[in-house]
Amino acid sequence: xxxxxxxxxxxxxxxxxxxxxxxxxxxxxxxxxxxxxxxxxxxxxxxxxxxxxxxxxxxxxxxxxxxxxxxxxxxxxxxxxxxxxxxxxxxxxxxxxxxxxxxxxxxxxxxxxxxxxxxxxxxxxxxxxxxxxxxxxxxxxxxxxxxxxxxxxxxxxxxxxxxxxxxxxxxxxxxxxxxxxxxxxxxxxxxxxxxxxxxxxxxxxxxxxxxxxxxxxxxxxxxxxxxxxxxxxxxxxxxxxxxxxxxxxxxxxxxxx
Amino acid sequence: xxxxxxxxxxxxxxxxxxxxxxxxxxxxxxxxxxxxxxxxxxxxxxxxxxxxxxxxxxxxxxxxxxxxxxxxxxxxxxxxxxxxxxxxxxxxxxxxxxxxxxxxxxxxxxxxxxxxxxxxxxxxxxxxxxxxxxxxxxxxxxxxxxxxxxxxxxxxxxxxxxxxxxxxxxxxxxxxxxxxxxxxxxxxxxxxxxxxxxxxxxxxxxxxxxxxxxxxxxxxxxxxxxxxxxxxxxxxxxxxxxxxxxxxxxxxxxxxxxxxxxxxxxxxxxxxxxxxxxxxxxxxxxxxxxxxxxxxxxxxxxxxxxxxxxxxxxxx
Ligand SMILES: Nc1ncnc2c1ncn2[C@@H]1O[C@H](COP(=O)(O)OP(=O)(O)OP(=O)(O)O)[C@@H](O)[C@H]1O
Ligand SMILES: [Mg+2]
Numbered sequence: 001x002x003x004x005x006x007x008x009x010x011x012x013x014x015x016x017x018x019x020x021x022x023x024x025x026x027x028x029x030x031x032x033x034x035x036x037x038x039x040x041x042x043x044x045x046x047x048x049x050x051x052x053x054x055x056x057x058x059x060x061x062x063x064x065x066x067x068x069x070x071x072x073x074x075x076x077x078x079x080x081x082x083x084x085x086x087x088x089x090x091x092x093x094x095x096x097x098x099x100x101x102x103x104x105x106x107x108x109x110x111x112x113x114x115x116x117x118x119x120x121x122x123x124x125x126x127x128x129x130x131x132x133x134x135x136x137x138x139x140x141x142x143x144x145x146x147x148x149x150x151x152x153x154x155x156x157x158x159x160x161x162x163x164x165x166x167x168x169x170x171x172x173x174x175x176x177x178x179x180x181x182x183x184x185x186x187x188x189x190x191x192x193x194x195x196x197x198x199x200x201x202x203x204x205x206x207x208x209x210x211x212x213x214x215x216x217x218x219x220x221x222x223x224x225x226x227x228x229x230x231x232x233x234x235x236x237x238x239x240x241x242x243x244x245x246x247x248x249x250x251x252x253x254x255x256x257x
Numbered sequence: 258x259x260x261x262x263x264x265x266x267x268x269x270x271x272x273x274x275x276x277x278x279x280x281x282x283x284x285x286x287x288x289x290x291x292x293x294x295x296x297x298x299x300x301x302x303x304x305x306x307x308x309x310x311x312x313x314x315x316x317x318x319x320x321x322x323x324x325x326x327x328x329x330x331x332x333x334x335x336x337x338x339x340x341x342x343x344x345x346x347x348x349x350x351x352x353x354x355x356x357x358x359x360x361x362x363x364x365x366x367x368x369x370x371x372x373x374x375x376x377x378x379x380x381x382x383x384x385x386x387x388x389x390x391x392x393x394x395x396x397x398x399x400x401x402x403x404x405x406x407x408x409x410x411x412x413x414x415x416x417x418x419x420x421x422x423x424x425x426x427x428x429x430x431x432x433x434x435x436x437x438x439x440x441x442x443x444x445x446x447x448x449x450x451x452x453x454x455x456x457x458x459x460x461x462x463x464x465x466x467x468x469x470x471x472x473x474x475x476x477x478x479x480x481x482x483x484x485x486x487x488x489x490x491x492x493x494x495x496x497x498x499x500x501x502x503x504x505x506x507x508x509x510x511x512x513x514x515x516x517x518x519x520x521x522x523x524x525x526x527x528x529x530x531x532x533x534x535x536x537x538x539x540x541x542x543x544x545x546x547x548x549x550x551x552x553x554x555x556x557x558x559x560x561x562x563x564x565x566x567x568x569x570x571x572x573x
Binding site for chain 1: 283327429432433435436437438439440441443447450451452453454455456457458459464469499561562564565568569570
């Protein structure tokens with residue numbers, strides 16, 4: 001068993017002449033809340049897409065418990081226990097909150113292929129159990145009142161919560177959050193930070209991209225800073241904040257704006 | 258407590274179950290056709306309305322079931338009863354063979370590919386490729402169902418056989434919708450990227466939808482062959498596929514009442530307004546266009562939120 005849950009080794013991803021990720025290295029330990037920060041267009045989301053199998057990096061290795069998972073299909077990545085949320089919310093918007101969160105139970109459900117045609121006692125047990133679990137996650141995120149409401153009818157802040165609840169319902173080993181606080185007001189951000197702490201307490205490792213520096217510095221024990229796809233620095237919050245290269249990257253980015 | 262869909266399904270079954278008491282034999286024949294076509298429309302709805310696959314070759318699976326029964330009965334002397342299993346299994350097997358290489362195609366590309374499948378199927382029928390299909394004239398003289406020496410030859414028998422098939426179809430769809438398989442189809446349909454990130458194998462669930470849809474269409478085809486005691490290619494051409502596709506979209510994807518209304522509008526209304534002949538297709542064409550503008554989600558759109566009652570709480 002590897003010392004690290006996830007290792008990114010020399011990973012590069014190119015898009016038609018653009019180097020979105022440039023020989024990146026990072027290591028995530030079990031139980032950490034790990035931050036990925038960097039200016040807009042730095043390649044953060046692309047990195048998450050490489051980990052979750054949406055993209056296959058051209059170079060390098062992605063090691064999950066020491067085993068290379070580069071190029072593995074997204075649904076198999078999820079089965080391994082790596083679940084994610086999206087920078088631009090991707091819910092099944094016509095479907096109810098409960099049905100959305102139930103999708104997180106998909107990989108946990110043990111229904112057999114013929115249960116889509118005919119139900120068996122084992123099916124009833126499994127179905128009931130997974131709806132109960134869905135209920136628990138709705139409770140945890142304070143969503144129970146909206147169980148039958150289509151997610152598309154709900155506010156942005158609530159939709160963010162649903163997306164997290166959906167990923168968490170799959171009981172992930174690693175939860176990947178792409179800008180979870182984007183678009184949230186101060187109260188909601190506060191609430192989110194508490195939820196992420198709770199998730200950590202459930203022994204789920206968290207990796208997050210976030211532009212809200214207060215939140216990142218407060219939550220993440222370790223972080224990697226990237227710019228133009230490449231590593232600039234990694235370390236604990238205090239060191240990152242004072243590092244000249246990091247400050248330079250952010251100021252440089254602001255100058256361009 | 259029963260869900261709204263279940264109540265509507267029950268009312269529909271009761272009405273259709275009592276219908277023969279009030280219908281003469283001509284109307285009973287129309288009723289039988291309506292039942293058979295609603296079964297096909299429901300099976301199209303599994304593929305199009307649930308899995309979201311733009312499948313416009315469904316008449317081919319319907320036809321495979323019809324021709325399987327016709328060929329085995331007329332050419333090989335099988336009883337109708339014995340042809341039922343192959344009439345279901347052959348479309349399922351063919352769906353695996355012809356759909357799996359194209360299942361990854363999206364939207365319009367899949368649509369064109371499935372039309373291609375339908376065209377090839379029709380060519381096989383018309384050119385009597387294996388010397389079994391009877392060419393453009395098709396196959397005549399299909400038997401009626403005989404079980405233990407009893408012959409089910411009356412129109413009422415045909416009606417109730419189709420009625421039972423409809424019941425079985427609704428039962429399967431109810432089971433599908435309340436299983437991980439039916440839900441996975443909806444997830445894939447609504448957002449495939451999110452679905453695969455939740456661990457859903459898109460290919461698998463789309464194929465699953467095609468296999469079930471093809472099997473049910475095949476069963477309906479077998480009924481159809483016995484009802485008319487003949488099969489011929491034009492009943493299974495691309496225009497028929499377009500009709501099934503349209504029924505689902507006009508009625509309402511994945512909506513049980515929607516598909517019933519759609520089938521009624523597309524197949525039964527034209528029968529009722531026979532006198533108007535050419536004018537009726539003009540009116541239906543116009544109605545289809547207007548419907549898509551005014552109600553793009555169908556006459557009776559699907560409503561989600563069928564969750565166990567213990568999860569439903571106070572306010573909305
Ligand atoms: N599918 C794609 N095809 C081509 N270029 C892409 C693609 N996805 C991302 N890029 C490019 O790769 C670079 C990194 O994008 P990415 O979305 O990973 O940035 P980011 O760090 O997440 O930025 P932000 O903070 O704005 O979300 C950008 O220049 C972007 O335009
Ligand atoms: Mg991003």
